[in-house]
Amino acid sequence: MHSFHYMVIADDRQRYMPLPEDRSPERGQELAYPEAVLLVNPVEPEFKGEVDDKYEYSCRSQDIWVHGWISNKPPVGFWQISPSMESRSAGPLKQFLASHVGPTTLALFHSVHYSGGDLVLRFKKGETWKKVFGPIFIYVNSLLEGDDPLQLWQDAKQQMMSQVQDWPYDFPASEDFPKFEQRGSVSGRLVVHDRYASNESKPADGAYVGLALPGEAGSWQRECKGYQFWTRADENGNFSIYNIRTGNYSLYASVPGFIGDYRYDANITITEKSNIELGDLVYEPPRDGPTLWEIGIPDRSAAEFYVPDPNPKYINKLYLNHSDRYRQYGLWERYAELYPDGDLNYTVNYSNYTKDWFFAQVTRKKDNATYEATTWQINFKLDNVNATATYKLRLALASAHESNLQVRINDPVVKPALFSTGIIGKENTIARHGIYGLYWLYNLDLPGAKLLQGNNIIFLTQTQSTSPFQGIMYDYIRLEGPPDF
Known part of the structure; x- marks a missing residue:
């Protein structure tokens, strides 16, 4: 007996889902690959003729904060909350699976989906490596019979915001998970000077700005061994990145509306309680002529x-x-x-x-x-x-x-x-x-x-x-x- 039928990934991505048995050879037809199944004779006729495929519900890392399932009878919600994406591979735009038919709810920190071999973890002989994944927060909420079950989603979003405020958690005992007072921050302002397009620099409105392991410009999208810390610049190009683990990083940026990738010309070392102010940074995107x-x-x-x-x-x-x-x-x-x-x-x-x-x-x-x-x-x-x-x-x-x-x-x-x-x-x-x-x-x-x-x-x-x-x-x-x- 399946209780959780209604899946929620976002305000505009939520629906009643087929049942796992609808994907069986008796009820579904496999399409071009096993993950995609045409529902030919589903238990509930309303799903007949639809395609079920877990990849249809993938999400950008920057959008994976809370997702899960709602049961109507009784009205109960089951939610996975990710207060930070610092331990996920490949930056804010990397796409991961989230929830799909099962009911299945995944917490992925690394995958090669939408990237392939470039994100396969590779180690040299004798290389040591360790990384803390998570923690994540599992949240179960409920309502009285007769209440609107979608209130569970609204409550889960509020709980998510509370968990983000509480990050980094103070309960992990591992020395490999630094507490709030053991971390640092970086702030600055990014502007774009695109020669031939404009004589004046423009604020990098909405730029993705982040810290990742030192590398070449743009290398963050293929980086999977270290931690990454990202934010979006405001309309004036101002950015602040908080709760950064100690270590050496490059500062990267990608600015919507401009080609290429920005990299700050010096590595940044984060120490405990450090608050680094970089001031004004200028990105000159590739440009040779008009x-x-x-x-x-x-x-x-x-x-x-x-x-x-x-x-x-x-x-x-x-x-x-x-x-x-x-x-x-x-x-x-x-x-x-x-x-x-x-x-x-x-x-x-x-x-x-x-x-x-x-x-x-x-x-x-x-x-x-x-x-x-x-x-x-x-x-x-x-x-x-x-x-x-x-x-x-x-x-x-x-x-x-x-x-x-x-x-x-x-x-x-x-x-x-x-x-x-x-x-x-x-x-x-x-x-x-x-x-x-x-x-x-x-x-x-x-x-x-x-x-x-x-x-x-x-x-x-x-x-x-x-x-x-x-x-x-x-x-x-x-x-x-x-x-x-």
Whole structure:
């Protein structure tokens, strides 16, 4: 007998869930992989025709504070509260599983989902390592019969806020879990100076600012052995990070609206009760010349591009008319349906990336067993070309899975390609209903001699085609003119 039927992950992600037996071979049909099951003959008929897949309920680390289940009779809530994400791998944007059919509630501190081999823990011979995971807080609440069960969710959120205020807990006896008075803090202000875009620096409004093990800019998204401490900058670029464990760190930032990654030029050493004030910091994102054209929004996500409606045979009712429409099953198959005879063809200053740029460059299904590579085109016009200058193409990728992206200019078959990523990514973001995985930034020099006055075409070919899940998600593409353009 299952008591907990109603799952809550967020205010806008909650629903009655199918039963675990609905996923059995007698009641469900396995789809492209075992985690995805079409409910053919569920115990409760209302779920018939829906897809159940745990990956449809994954969450960003920065959003995993409280989630769980509600029982209506009696009205009881079971909640997992994570007061801190300091021990989770790979920063605030890393996606983890949360709750799903079971009823299952997970507390994950490390996984390779949406990242692949880059986040596999690796140790050298003789290397010592230890890390404290958690603690987490399990909360059970109840109501009187007849009360609105959703009050349990509101109460759980209040309890979560209380637990966050109580962090770090004072009850762990381990010397490896420092108390409040044994930790430190960092504060400062981050501004962005984007040459050619503006003469003035702008506050890094909403920037992700954090401390992680020392490394190169952006290395935090592949870091999994140490602790990480993150916050969001306010509208003026001010940030404060509290309750930091002692140790040596780099300070990193990623600023929505700007490509690339920031890293403070010196390591930061946190000691007990230290309060480090860094003052004003300036991030200069990659920029060589003025913007000639751009596609998308530089925010490490493909969410702004065209996400199609799901096949009516494979729906999750939660995500109908939902901002997270990309979480539906099988959207990769819609590409071949929308582009049956030719690949995506985008024209700068005419096409609209919210409607005309498919959210993922996937393979095209030819028949039941084979797939083919795809080549997308970007058409653009240049009124003037400096044949002796160098232009810059910025390719920011939101995800890649077993893909090789090749770039060509004005000739779709010339060999070698102007640029090739080589085979990158094991993120499986497409199959797992994500809209981003790891962030990849490529900065390509385009010789002016290869550009034409008038009409030009950039060809983007993803060459690998043995699976429906191979592909690229773009974050943002920009062509810059030469510095004196």
